[in-house]
Amino acid sequence: MNCSILAIGTELLLGSLENTNASFIAGRLAENGIDSFLQVTVGDNEKMIHRALEFCLSSSDAVIITGGLGSTEDDVTKSALSSFFHRELVLDREIESHLEERFAGIDRTVYQRIKKQAYILEGSRIIQPMGTAPGLILEEGDKLIICLPGVPGEMRFMMEKSVLPLLVSRGKGSQDVIISRFLRIVGLSEPAIETAIMDIVKAQQNPTLAMLPGLGEVQIRLTARARGREEAQELLGTVEKQIRERLGNKIFGIDEEDPEKVVGDMCRKRGLSLSAAESCTGGLFSSRITSVPGSSDYFRGSVVSYSNESKKKILGVRSSFLRSFGAVSKEVAEEMAKGARNLFATDIAVSCTGIAGPKGGTEEKPVGLVFLGLCSDSMLVSERTRYYGSRKDIQYRATQSMLDLIRRFLLGEQLGGRGN
Amino acid sequence: MNCSILAIGTELLLGSLENTNASFIAGRLAENGIDSFLQVTVGDNEKMIHRALEFCLSSSDAVIITGGLGSTEDDVTKSALSSFFHRELVLDREIESHLEERFAGIDRTVYQRIKKQAYILEGSRIIQPMGTAPGLILEEGDKLIICLPGVPGEMRFMMEKSVLPLLVSRGKGSQDVIISRFLRIVGLSEPAIETAIMDIVKAQQNPTLAMLPGLGEVQIRLTARARGREEAQELLGTVEKQIRERLGNKIFGIDEEDPEKVVGDMCRKRGLSLSAAESCTGGLFSSRITSVPGSSDYFRGSVVSYSNESKKKILGVRSSFLRSFGAVSKEVAEEMAKGARNLFATDIAVSCTGIAGPKGGTEEKPVGLVFLGLCSDSMLVSERTRYYGSRKDIQYRATQSMLDLIRRFLLGEQLGGRGN
Known part of the structure; x- marks a missing residue:
């Protein structure tokens, strides 16, 4: 299974918003052994969405799309998919009644706009939302198209709850998992760390090592590729131990241990x-x-x-x-x-x-x-x-x-x- | 002039690094009136770089490439360009002597690696570096290919000092500038704001309006396109005034006014x-x-x-x-x-x-x-x-x-x- 990521949003092209969604999705795919070789970003523009879809579909088995599912004027993702795949947008009664319930009593003009979210592509399945915009799953031949909202919290919720289990269960292609571990260091500079562990870095093929200098801390990233999660963790553990013998207490934590x-x-x-x-x-x-x-x-x-x-x-x-x-x-x-x-x-x-x-x-x-x-x-x-x-x-x-x-x-x- | 951005780096595909380069370049292009409709990210993989180049060149007049110019094994950008454009990699004496001078006395094994940076594509021009990796400018027919390092500081230095002046001086196509202004609001929800200014949003073609909900605040983005900076600011000012008449003190500031x-x-x-x-x-x-x-x-x-x-x-x-x-x-x-x-x-x-x-x-x-x-x-x-x-x-x-x-x-x- 090889999955590309297509981010849609004019904001992203203007540089006013960083594409944190792409890096989040990429990371979660890698951790689950799903290959991802391509990321594309285009604006809220049907023609460019069509071109990007064509490119992504020709390079991968699945495309995860984020953004443009909301209820404002410039959210055109569903309409672009509709014309690209020649599928109508149809009203989904279940989403509609869910919205009716949630926005009971709201200004009717506002509600009319929100109701746009109840339209889905003919033949698509719904991914249950955390917010109001549901995600969509579309199968087109042997390709899988997954649409998620651009709001990071809503997108992450759907990725964890619905998308990753689906992709993993499909299990096409490579079964390797790629897992990274970050060793976090305060009080030593990057060259000092590099000098201390240079020979370990040179000797390593799997896991690979990379040095990521940050604000007031340096992280050593270990990335292992293996058949299964356990084997990868074992590879990581062996090298982590070698590094700890050199750096000792300078390592204050790993991964999310702030x-x-x-x-x-x-x-x-x-x-x-x-x-x-x-x-x-x-x-x-x-x-x-x-x-x-x-x-x-x-x-x-x-x-x-x-x-x-x-x-x-x-x-x-x-x-x-x-x-x-x-x-x-x-x-x-x-x-x-x-x-x-x-x-x-x-x-x-x-x-x-x-x-x-x-x-x-x-x-x-x-x-x-x-x-x-x-x-x-x-x-x-x-x-x-x-x-x-x-x-x-x-x-x-x-x-x-x-x-x-x-x-x-x-x-x-x-x-x-x-x-x- | 329409410019796409191609980021190269396996890190980006693993999600362990956010693509801040793309958003920086996108922002600086927009501020200088250069259109940018496409961003692509691929790994340090020649085949995927070729496919991405083909896609970018078919969609734009210029491509700005970042990453993969360094001296480590996995930096393959120059080699991929060499095979894509059928141009040899040749030793540039000037860069070589610059490197010799800078790394005099360094371990010879390390130096052999660094020397990789002295090779450039036949017929390309050099962009003077801040660090060690120089950038490259390549003209291929009527297309412009610009290669920059992936290290943010070095990339930004070359963008400001060399690339933006070059792109602006080319002035192919549109001379328009695109300027955005953000009106920042605390204490009103996105649908409430949209309802209040719906007719203004609908009536607007230039500047365009978009709603960006954030944590504890909503921003209204106005984006104007005009012949010059002043004219764009005037367009923004007119619509800002209309919106302020509706939202008044709910707007606490604009742009960087936290x-x-x-x-x-x-x-x-x-x-x-x-x-x-x-x-x-x-x-x-x-x-x-x-x-x-x-x-x-x-x-x-x-x-x-x-x-x-x-x-x-x-x-x-x-x-x-x-x-x-x-x-x-x-x-x-x-x-x-x-x-x-x-x-x-x-x-x-x-x-x-x-x-x-x-x-x-x-x-x-x-x-x-x-x-x-x-x-x-x-x-x-x-x-x-x-x-x-x-x-x-x-x-x-x-x-x-x-x-x-x-x-x-x-x-x-x-x-x-x-x-x-």
Whole structure:
């Protein structure tokens, strides 16, 4: 089974929207052993949709189409399919009554528009929707045409629930599965990682290795191809072990294990509570920590102290420290962490003060200079570091370091390095 | 001039990398009046590259290719072009000496690999690189083929410096420019907006209108085509005015005017200071506010009170309120806002308390229930609202509402609605 992906939407051609649907579908196909060699994007334009369909069908057994199924004027996907395959658009009573029920009481003019979604291609089957726009499955000779909405949440729901099971059950062609695993690293640069594991990279054919540098972290992607899921996982496990022998604790997690989740899980497991005092990160640290479900188990809160006044009044930072060392200093970072720990009565508190830019830098204290603090019952420590990039980049990198500082503390590593 | 975009890279087919290059190139083409109706993505596979080239060339005057120009084994773009156009790969002495100089002293085995980059297609011209891989320009009959590296920074550099000037100077066909403007709306649903401006949408040919629903906001995209930038802006201005007559203050900004920037600018202009108390949003409000450069002009800080203890101790929320009404209640939202305003001594404070989920909901207080509070010298008010979606969705939507609450307050609108 070989499946191409056709994204429809003028937005995509104007560059105002990134085609995240294509990469999501591609990833899920690969994980399920379904080959995918082609992606095409065209606008909401019947002629171009026809040309793209022709090209996709000539190159693959199935086409997954996303976008243009909604109820606005420029949603022309169904009409383009209708003329391409010479199939009428017919009213589906079941969808109609479903819509009637859901939009009972809505303005009738609005409803007339929504009702467009109740029309389907003659001979097609419906994919049950999460939102209002249903998906469609069409068989044309030995080709399979699948239409999904462009709204990412609705598309993903249908992919997981209906499309992947269908494609897998068809099982035409290669039965190989391709599985990737991502090893995630904070605190080491890409060349440093490459040097450390160069020989492993060179020796590997399956899984293959690739280095993906990101904001404040580097990921090593391992991609294995095998007959089955288990065999692929085993191949991945063997190489992961080799890499871990080199990089050890520098690897903070794999795949979806974000730093905020890893740190949260460590705190929960040890029954430790956490709080924070943020200056230049402006709440981003707390926001990341609390984006994890169940974070109230360990997180008690934070103070975003964006003025000297609030550093003194709420966190108890000494005026003399602010005067002598300035708000961006190791001394103030430590006082902030101590203050947050007292205020929220937690086991651990972290802090961050720095210059996020783009203005406010001096020769002595340039944009990107950041001090991190950590306070526990046995320790009060700070680290100095320097980041580059935009304001948002610097803020994000600083929160990566705050999370990694907590992690290293919990692992019992030596803290206070980096030019402190 | 009509230009298609061909992205080459097996990564893209595995879904492990998003095709940000295509959306960047598409956006820059549109801004420069160059039509672009087609994007194709294939892997590092000569046969598929040939098929894609054929399709792109049959649909457009020019093709911009990205990816596969590097020095690793799987970079096959040049070799595929060589066989497709029957042109030899020849060593370019200038690139070679440039590489020799740059990589003097490097391991010879590594250098042999890098040297692959010094080979170019017979008869092609070089685009000067920022990194090591040069771009190529090839003219084949009346078609233009442009090859760029896949590394985003290098690709963007060549697009701006060489490719766009070349395409614009060619000026084949249309000299039109295409400019989009986005009107951004919080607090109205997509069908409600469509109903309100239906007749304008229908009457419009240039600019065209499209509705883009996003998380906690809807954008109306206006896209104008005209001979010059000024004329296009004028067309956009006329329709924007018509829409504003219908939607008025519901439009909070255009284009890059994020709510956090709009609210910040309003505060700065009026010399008002701002603070916050966050519970279920966990710092995301503060993080958004402080992501704007210069936000320390008006933002003093916030308290993320993630426990009842901290609500009482730091913000002064009455214990009896927490007992009688619960932490998620209008009474507590108001106390939190009042507490933040006192603590940070600001003109305005906002607050938020709710159930972000996925757990913790009850029949009476379901996941997604959120109370917002606002306190000023003359007002203490709250609003009740309900969101749907994931934990992160609910948190983000709540911060959209907090920002919009401040905006509506500053505009002198009636507050406290929505089932309060």
